[in-house]
Amino acid sequence: MAAATVLPAPSEPEPQAENESVGTVIIAGLANLAIAAAKLVAGMLSGSAAMLSEAAHSFADTVTEVFLYVALRRGGKAADEEHPFGYGKESFVWAFIAALFTFVGGAGFSIYHGVTTIMTGEEGGDYLLSYIVLAVSFVAEGTSFLRAKRQVAGASRKWGITPYRFLRLTPDTTVKAVYFEDSAALIGLILAAVGLGLTELTGSEFWDGLSSIAIGLLLLVVATILARANVSLLVGRAVPRRMHNQIADDLAGIPVVTSVPTLLTMQLGPGDILVAAKVDFDDDVSGAEIEEASDEAERRLRARYPGIRYVFLDPTRGKAGRNHRDGGVDL
Known part of the structure; x- marks a missing residue:
């Protein structure tokens, strides 16, 4: 894909x-x-x-x-x-x-x-x-x-x-x-x-x-x-690769996000998807801004893919532009 x-x-x-x-x-x-x-x-x-x-x-x-x-x-x-x-x-x-x-x-x-x-x-x-x-x-x-x-x-x-x-x-x-x-x-x-x-x-x-x-x-x-x-x-199969990359792009597209070094997904059922990611936020943002960005990330992902039921973001250190792409299932 x-x-x-x-x-x-x-x-x-x-x-x-x-x-x-x-x-x-x-x-x-x-x-x-x-x-x-x-x-x-x-x-x-x-x-x-x-x-x-x-x-x-x-x-x-x-x-x-x-x-x-x-x-x-x-x-x-x-x-x-x-x-x-x-x-x-x-x-x-x-x-x-x-x-x-x-x-x-x-x-x-x-x-x-x-x-x-x-x-x-x-x-x-x-x-x-x-x-x-x-x-x-x-x-x-x-x-x-x-x-x-x-x-x-x-x-x-x-x-x-x-x-x-x-x-x-x-x-x-x-x-x-x-x-x-x-x-x-x-x-x-x-x-x-x-x-x-x-x-x-x-x-x-x-x-x-x-x-x-x-x-x-x-x-x-x-x-x-x-x-x-x-x-x-x-x-515990991951989502298709094209969907994985789109999720990574949506997360990386949030203004205060520097990179998404790790992105994991799993199909919990025919209509339920779990998303877990390590996200590097800008070092200058406050805790409140991180919380607001996390809420925005969940809204974005669910708006694009209604099947996403759970979104877990783990703030972590990373390098700018180093995003976890080309993961998921490539069939």
Whole structure:
């Protein structure tokens, strides 16, 4: 990201963004539950490994949406004496558990069932119902995906970055999870349809089993991406580099500030950021002026980035112009 470009602050209030995320998760969960039941029936009647893998995929996604809903609710709790910085990181915990469930429940079953089908070579039944279920599922998953895509596109426009970079940088793990899971679901449906078609054309169950394995590997990739993102946030990830540099410039731009030798940031939750900095104030200013400058710094930062909840400034010695730039996450 270019350091010279200013990130605009989101104009939409956080409660609306949270409600949008909740709606996205609920719609995705209901769609996945209905689709999973239909796929299971079709898979049992046809004996298709790919269809049963898709059923496991959708059931895993349904449970994942439950975890993501819990993440939104638990992570949004207000701060208290026991957790003075709030419960934002709990949303990362539940999102990480959701990723693990996708890894075990979806990918594990799909790969195992695919290998078993290839080894045993069991013949399937009539695939017509499976094709119908796959078509209906594609429409339902596509509807859920389009909602997630609109949310990602809207958020990326507010930040002035591409949707791809937004997905890499955003701490909103619920939106990221729904987007990637719906994308994987659409690709999985195509893989299942190809597997069924090749099985019918060749009469070999190898293609059905191979399709099931491909679906499992797809889920494995998605689970790994989401798990890594959540681990990074749980450990205490900094803000993006462009935001870090803008914070440093805002602090250094206060008249009585000589330099900002150390600037530390941390994502406390999907919408909460902590800023801690060592600031060198002009040696000639009074304590009252330092207090006034500190208040001004907090006002500036919160006006530009409403997600900043805590600002801690530590007066320290430094050298003029020696500011801590190019910190944060550069993705």
